[in-house]
Amino acid sequence: MSFTQELRQKADGIFQAIFEHPFVRGIANGDLRKEQLIHYVKQDHEYLTAYMRIYGIAISKCSSRDEIEMFNQQISFILNSEIHPHNNFCAVAGVSYDEMQGYALAPGAHHYIRHMLNVAHEGSLAEIMAVLLPCPWTYLEIGEKLMREVQPTEAHPFYEWIHFYATRTNTTAKFSERLDKWAEMTTELERKKMTEHYLLSCQLEYMFWDMAYNVQDWPVSMNTAEYAL
Ligand SMILES: Cc1ncc(C[n+]2csc(CCO)c2C)c(N)n1
Numbered sequence: 001m002s003f004t005q006e007l008r009q010k011a012d013g014i015f016q017a018i019f020e021h022p023f024v025r026g027i028a029n030g031d032l033r034k035e036q037l038i039h040y041v042k043q044d045h046e047y048l049t050a051y052m053r054i055y056g057i058a059i060s061k062c063s064s065r066d067e068i069e070m071f072n073q074q075i076s077f078i079l080n081s082e083i084h085p086h087n088n089f090c091a092v093a094g095v096s097y098d099e100m101q102g103y104a105l106a107p108g109a110h111h112y113i114r115h116m117l118n119v120a121h122e123g124s125l126a127e128i129m130a131v132l133l134p135c136p137w138t139y140l141e142i143g144e145k146l147m148r149e150v151q152p153t154e155a156h157p158f159y160e161w162i163h164f165y166a167t168r169t170n171t172t173a174k175f176s177e178r179l180d181k182w183a184e185m186t187t188e189l190e191r192k193k194m195t196e197h198y199l200l201s202c203q204l205e206y207m208f209w210d211m212a213y214n215v216q217d218w219p220v221s222m223n224t225a226e227y228a229l
Helices: 003-010 012-020 022-029 034-060 065-080 083-093 107-122 125-132 134-150 159-166 169-185 188-213
Strands: none
Touching: 003 012, 003 169, 003 188, 012 022, 012 134, 012 188, 022 034, 022 134, 022 188, 034 065, 034 083, 034 107, 034 125, 034 188, 065 169, 083 159, 107 125, 107 188, 125 134, 125 169, 125 188, 134 159, 134 169, 134 188, 169 188
């Protein structure tokens, strides 16, 4: 079994919990509330900005143009394509995507971003790949599962979202192939760290759905627009 297949197996309980999460079930059933969709889009917009910054840090640790090219493609993908699923949520909520940008992080998004940034600053390139991998991997499996189960037609409110992620096989495959090569060459300690980062990112993927579903905010709510960066 490859290193990334082992990671997937270790995280299976978390993947199953994500598939059963009420927000993910809400995408399947088309019954999410407007505030839940808006909270998700606001938080995910900031999450994706942070994700691109982590790619920037990863690029600074690359040793070949091939590796730089892989991260560069992913940044372009986020900038140009990842807006489609957000537009789908905004259209259903009846809001414009432009108005969803620049909000302060809620606890769940804050926790996930800080975890990735910490690994990006302190870890090796392989560790960064491990911390980033659950993002494309969990979404790909959610998309594939909903596609099989729901078989959405264009009349389904989240038809575009499901189609978009169900067909994003490439990122997970490319990242996994690269990570497997690095995992073979590295030490047991490094593989342990990679596993820890991967599993924590999977848990934080679950918590991100939870944050959106519960419209999670800080204990004492503040005017988020005022405190956003
Ligand atoms: C919390 C959260 N996790 C995963 C994704 C999905 N996603 C984000 S970037 C990317 C491509 C990686 O280069 C994918 C698949 C998301 N939108 N929000």
